[in-house]
Amino acid sequence: MLFGALQSGIDGLIEYVSQHTLTCLIPAFFIAGAIAAFVKKEAILKYFGPQTKKYVSYPVASISGLVLAVCSCTILPLFTGIYKKGSGLGPAVTFLFAGPGINILAIIYTAQVLGYDIGIARAVAAIGMSLLVGLIMATLFRGEKHMGEFKLLSSGGDKPKWVILSFFLLLGLILVIGASQLDWLVKLPIVYALTLVVAYLAIYHFERDEITDWGMETWDLTKKILPILLIGTFAVGVLAYFLPPETFAPYLGNNSISANLIASVLGAILYMPTLLEVPIIGTTFGYTTGAMAAGPALALLLAGPTISAPSLVVLARVMGVKKTLTYAVLVVIMSTIAGMIFGSLVG
């Protein structure tokens, strides 16, 4: 039995590594590293100031996770900063909810492993629901004001826009072509040629320090996320041996209100390390084999990474127990609604 469980873990790991790591995760880590190294955070952060108009700060909060929230460790400091020193509770909460759902690694991995429909639905729902949750929180707790200094420093050195644009465009193309269904004989030369162009840009249009930065950021992210993802994926495989996804099918296998609600509550309590939500939903709950329905899968994707029992404890320290519990309840409700909508669209 032990042997069977280990076999199941190894099989799961090999499947994920061979199908997804090389073609999708490695380019994705390089893109995320480039975002962390080259995108000027100040340019976005200035929209979170205390004086910024709310119709600007909310939309910016809902989409800025794409470039600001690559690593979950940056989300909490930024959330605290926006809440206490910047635009206030509403935009801070919007950022907190949307961030994990729309960061570039999460979108790419979700789309690649679970399917493009649910990958896009995750991003769209994260943006829409986060705006609602932020606005509701700001309305419920209006009247409280935080004052303080809101400091931004510019980190000098401007690069021509076309360099940055073509750089990200090329990296994006490598990712898309690498992950596509094209034949290897076609794919390989194209990816190789694109890599050469990236190298040309890196050598002639970037400083040595900037490229070192890029490498460091990419390595930091990989080191932080990949080992846990690999171990987690193995554990998910072992778990599937003892607890086949069919176990959950009666509860999560349809698009009913109760199935979506169960998925949201599970997501709100369970702690899932960055990206591990994907194999958990795909294998443990069996979305890929059809044991889990589309609605609950999306609900879990939305509620899962944004809160967990441990993160709620930290949040309570920052904004108090009452606001934290309200936030948790709102996340569960909104994720359930998003799951219902997606479930009825797909099913």
Next chain:
Amino acid sequence: MRIEVFGTGCAKCKRLEKNVHEALAKSGIKAEVIKIEDIDAITDRGIMVTPALAIDGDVKLMGKVPSVDELVEFFRA
């Protein structure tokens, strides 16, 4: 000189601290290095992006890790 390094323990924050120590050793400048990890204490100083660095109480750097040589120039200025 009093140098404060702000960071919640992320990889970049650790690298900044390491570079600060190396830059001090390299330049021979005497300074007290204080590490601030508490998220509330960091936000109270108005810092939005970690890692950050303050010299004699003034926040001078945010969200990036300069090389050892850059830091040496920085401390001399």
